[in-house]
Amino acid sequence: MRSALAAVLTSCALALVGCEKKASAPPPPSAPSGGTAAAPSGGTPGVTGDTILLGEVGSLTGSEATFGISTRNAIELAIREVNAAGGVKGKKIEIRVYDNQSKPEEAAQAANRLINQDNVLLILGEVASSNSMAMAEKAQPAKVPMISNASTNPKVTEIGDYIFRVCFIDPFQGYVMAKFAHDNLKLTKVAVLRDLGSAYSQGLADVFERKFTEMGGKIVARETYTKGSTDFRSQLTAIKRASPDAIYIPGYNDIGLIARQARELGVTAKLMGGDGWDSEKLFELGGSAIEGSYFSNHYSPDDPNPRIQKFIADYKAAFGSVPDSLAALGYDAAMVAVDAIKRAPSFDRAAIRDAIAQTKNFPGVTGTITLDDKRNATKPAVVLEVGKGKTKYVATIAP
Amino acid sequence: MSDFAQHLINGVAAGTIYALVALGYTMVYGVLKLINFAHGDVMMVGTFLGYGVAQKLGYEHQSSLWGVLAIFLAAMAACAVMGFLMERFAYRPLRDKPRLTALITAIGISFTLSYGFQLDFGPLPGAAPRAFPEIIAPREWLIIGDRAVVIWNWQVISLAIAIGLMLILQALVYRTRFGRAMRAVSFDHRTAALMGIPVDRIIALTFMLGSALAAGAGILYAIKDTAIQPLMGLYVGLKAFVAAVIGGIGNVPGAVVGGLLLGLVEEFVVGYSSSSWRDAVAFGFLIVVLLVRPGGLFGRVAAEKV
Numbered sequence: 001m002r003s004a005l006a007a008v009l010t011s012c013a014l015a016l017v018g019c020e021k022k023a024s025a026p027p028p029p030s031a032p033s034g035g036t037a038a039a040p041s042g043g044t045p046g047v048t049g050d051t052i053l054l055g056e057v058g059s060l061t062g063s064e065a066t067f068g069i070s071t072r073n074a075i076e077l078a079i080r081e082v083n084a085a086g087g088v089k090g091k092k093i094e095i096r097v098y099d100n101q102s103k104p105e106e107a108a109q110a111a112n113r114l115i116n117q118d119n120v121l122l123i124l125g126e127v128a129s130s131n132s133m134a135m136a137e138k139a140q141p142a143k144v145p146m147i148s149n150a151s152t153n154p155k156v157t158e159i160g161d162y163i164f165r166v167c168f169i170d171p172f173q174g175y176v177m178a179k180f181a182h183d184n185l186k187l188t189k190v191a192v193l194r195d196l197g198s199a200y201s202q203g204l205a206d207v208f209e210r211k212f213t214e215m216g217g218k219i220v221a222r223e224t225y226t227k228g229s230t231d232f233r234s235q236l237t238a239i240k241r242a243s244p245d246a247i248y249i250p251g252y253n254d255i256g257l258i259a260r261q262a263r264e265l266g267v268t269a270k271l272m273g274g275d276g277w278d279s280e281k282l283f284e285l286g287g288s289a290i291e292g293s294y295f296s297n298h299y300s301p302d303d304p305n306p307r308i309q310k311f312i313a314d315y316k317a318a319f320g321s322v323p324d325s326l327a328a329l330g331y332d333a334a335m336v337a338v339d340a341i342k343r344a345p346s347f348d349r350a351a352i353r354d355a356i357a358q359t360k361n362f363p364g365v366t367g368t369i370t371l372d373d374k375r376n377a378t379k380p381a382v383v384l385e386v387g388k389g390k391t392k393y394v395a396t397i398a399p
Numbered sequence: 400m401s402d403f404a405q406h407l408i409n410g411v412a413a414g415t416i417y418a419l420v421a422l423g424y425t426m427v428y429g430v431l432k433l434i435n436f437a438h439g440d441v442m443m444v445g446t447f448l449g450y451g452v453a454q455k456l457g458y459e460h461q462s463s464l465w466g467v468l469a470i471f472l473a474a475m476a477a478c479a480v481m482g483f484l485m486e487r488f489a490y491r492p493l494r495d496k497p498r499l500t501a502l503i504t505a506i507g508i509s510f511t512l513s514y515g516f517q518l519d520f521g522p523l524p525g526a527a528p529r530a531f532p533e534i535i536a537p538r539e540w541l542i543i544g545d546r547a548v549v550i551w552n553w554q555v556i557s558l559a560i561a562i563g564l565m566l567i568l569q570a571l572v573y574r575t576r577f578g579r580a581m582r583a584v585s586f587d588h589r590t591a592a593l594m595g596i597p598v599d600r601i602i603a604l605t606f607m608l609g610s611a612l613a614a615g616a617g618i619l620y621a622i623k624d625t626a627i628q629p630l631m632g633l634y635v636g637l638k639a640f641v642a643a644v645i646g647g648i649g650n651v652p653g654a655v656v657g658g659l660l661l662g663l664v665e666e667f668v669v670g671y672s673s674s675s676w677r678d679a680v681a682f683g684f685l686i687v688v689l690l691v692r693p694g695g696l697f698g699r700v701a702a703e704k705v
Binding site for chain 2: 066285
């Protein structure tokens with residue numbers, strides 16, 4: 001029924017877009033003076049007079065809204081800083097942001113709009129891999145460079161040579177937690193609970209299961225849930241029967257509820273997960289049930305590195321909260337893009353693409369970023385332990 | 400065996416919420432023959448109102464009986480007003496139009512509420528999920544074995560409230576003047592008007608009652624599953640609608656039985672096979688029930704319904 005509803009919604013959205021096109025789409029109110037940079041022939045896409053227009057697609061509403069909002073904030077922060085320092089090549093940077101309601105079909109629509117209507121130079125986003133893939137399917141054929149900030153599924157950059165990312169990929173995260181569970185925690189029996197509808201969750205869970213088994217551990221239960229559910233008691237009751245030492249749950253905000261319900265049912269196994277856990281909502285939704293759990297992540301706010309501390313202080317001053325790792329990645333994605341625009345010999349999209357591909361030892365908040373020939377970032381991951389209202393750094397695991 | 404018992408308890412707890420929401424669907428349908436698709440979103444609004452009141456009262460975890468009552472009553476009263484407004488301004492002008500018009504309006508109200516509440520200004524909550532405070536301090540009511548089976552106090556309280564409300568509604572419909580008027584309106588609202596029954600007032604009251612029930616159900620849902628967000632009503636609302644149809648839409652005990660059955664079916668499917676089968680089996684169950692008994696389990700075809 002949910003998918004039936006989604007179908008209704010999609011057709012409404014399609015109808016809406018269809019109408020917009022017929023009415024030859026007036027520029028949105030936020031457009032810079034003189035309308036959008038749409039110059040069908042001649043002129044460089046995304047660059048008008050003294051501004052460079054970038055596009056961003058984010059989950060500003062819907063189930064992954066917490067990530068979309070912190071990403072948007074961080075990208076805004078990055079661009080504010082760049083503009084305050086004089087912009088790039090004498091031009092100010094502007095960003096147009098569209099919401100995708102945490103849905104791939106909306107993400108594709110938004111990417112289309114940025115490419116065909118707003119004519120942006122390059123696209124930033126998304127967090128969820130399913131959304132990034134939907135966007136990349138639009139960006140690649142149009143030859144618009146796209147930098148995903150936090151999509152860790154390997155398939156994202158496999159879509160084509162214009163698609164990049166500034167984070168590590170799922171196999172690595174799955175490997176990190178398998179190694180941590182086996183070497184650091186010395187566990188032997190682990191259950192896996194995955195979100196069936198999420199490419200991210202599937203990717204991490206697959207690699208975790210394979211690596212953990214290779215290391216000599218045993219997967220004692222495999223359970224699944226679907227996005228949007230709030231009641232996980234049936235799966236947890238089934239997991240309890242297998243009495244595992246730990247449960248690997250590569251999910252998003254659901255984890256808070258899963259932790260509460262697990263403890264409520266008397267499941268005492270440790271909980272482990274991936275970077276999707278990292279959100280302020282983790283503590284609010286998980287309460288005391290989530291304490292003592294572990295997850296792999298891109299950066300730790302405890303890190304004394306001055307670059308990281310400056311970012312945290314700036315973000316706090318601007319938005320009043322500690323940035324999660326998705327904010328840190330959003331910031332890095334924007335800065336890598338700006339760095340590439342600076343280095344590129346022209347504003348041509350192909351030149352920008354080449355410049356992004358050559359990114360090497362870029363000093364980001366989430367570590368030193370080098371893009372490999374598959375357009376993925378190589379860098380180590382950290383493992384964090386969840387405490388009371390904050391996380392604690394436990395270990396760094398290198399590729 | 401112990402996990403079977405635990406599944407049973409989980410299923411009843413989930414079914415209780417479906418049952419309470421289904422009661423509202425069934426009442427409005429009984430009187431107006433209108434599927435009020437906005438019902439699930441009324442529940443969402445009620446939950447957020449309860450959340451707001453709980454925040455104002457400053458109840459983070461523990462709460463007095465009076466505090467809990469205040470939260471329930473404030474949310475239910477506000478939703479009753481909302482139900483009244485919805486009926487007065489959205490549905491009443493369409494009462495003599497084709498039924499499809501009202502149905503589309505209902506879907507419109509549903510989307511307006513669920514997406515409007517995602518806006519992030521003024522009192523609106525924004526899109527991110529929030530944790531509902533533990534207004535009923537969770538306590539183990541019964542533990543069997545080494546925590547093999549656990550029943551919590553709120554599970555018992557919810558079930559008691561659902562069954563209590565069902566009995567009260569049943570009495571209201573069959574034992575009071577208001578109930579007799581409701582049944583008359585349901586049967587034929589024009590003739591009922593000729594007999595001096597204030598049709599408009601009866602229908603408005605039915606909407607208010609249904610919306611208040613939805614608010615109560617929403618808060619019980621939030622006590623059970625903690626996270627509340629503006630889209631929660633769409634999902635629970637659809638499931639409750641299915642529960643109402645399984646039980647025989649328009650029938651009060653049918654809604655409760657349908658809700659509990661649906662909760663149990665889903666629980667066992669997920670517990671013993673896979674979560675991807677949950678919706679398929681739930682709707683398959685609906686199809687089978689409708690094939691065998693087209694009026695639903697308790698529905699009588701062409702009999703009086705409220």
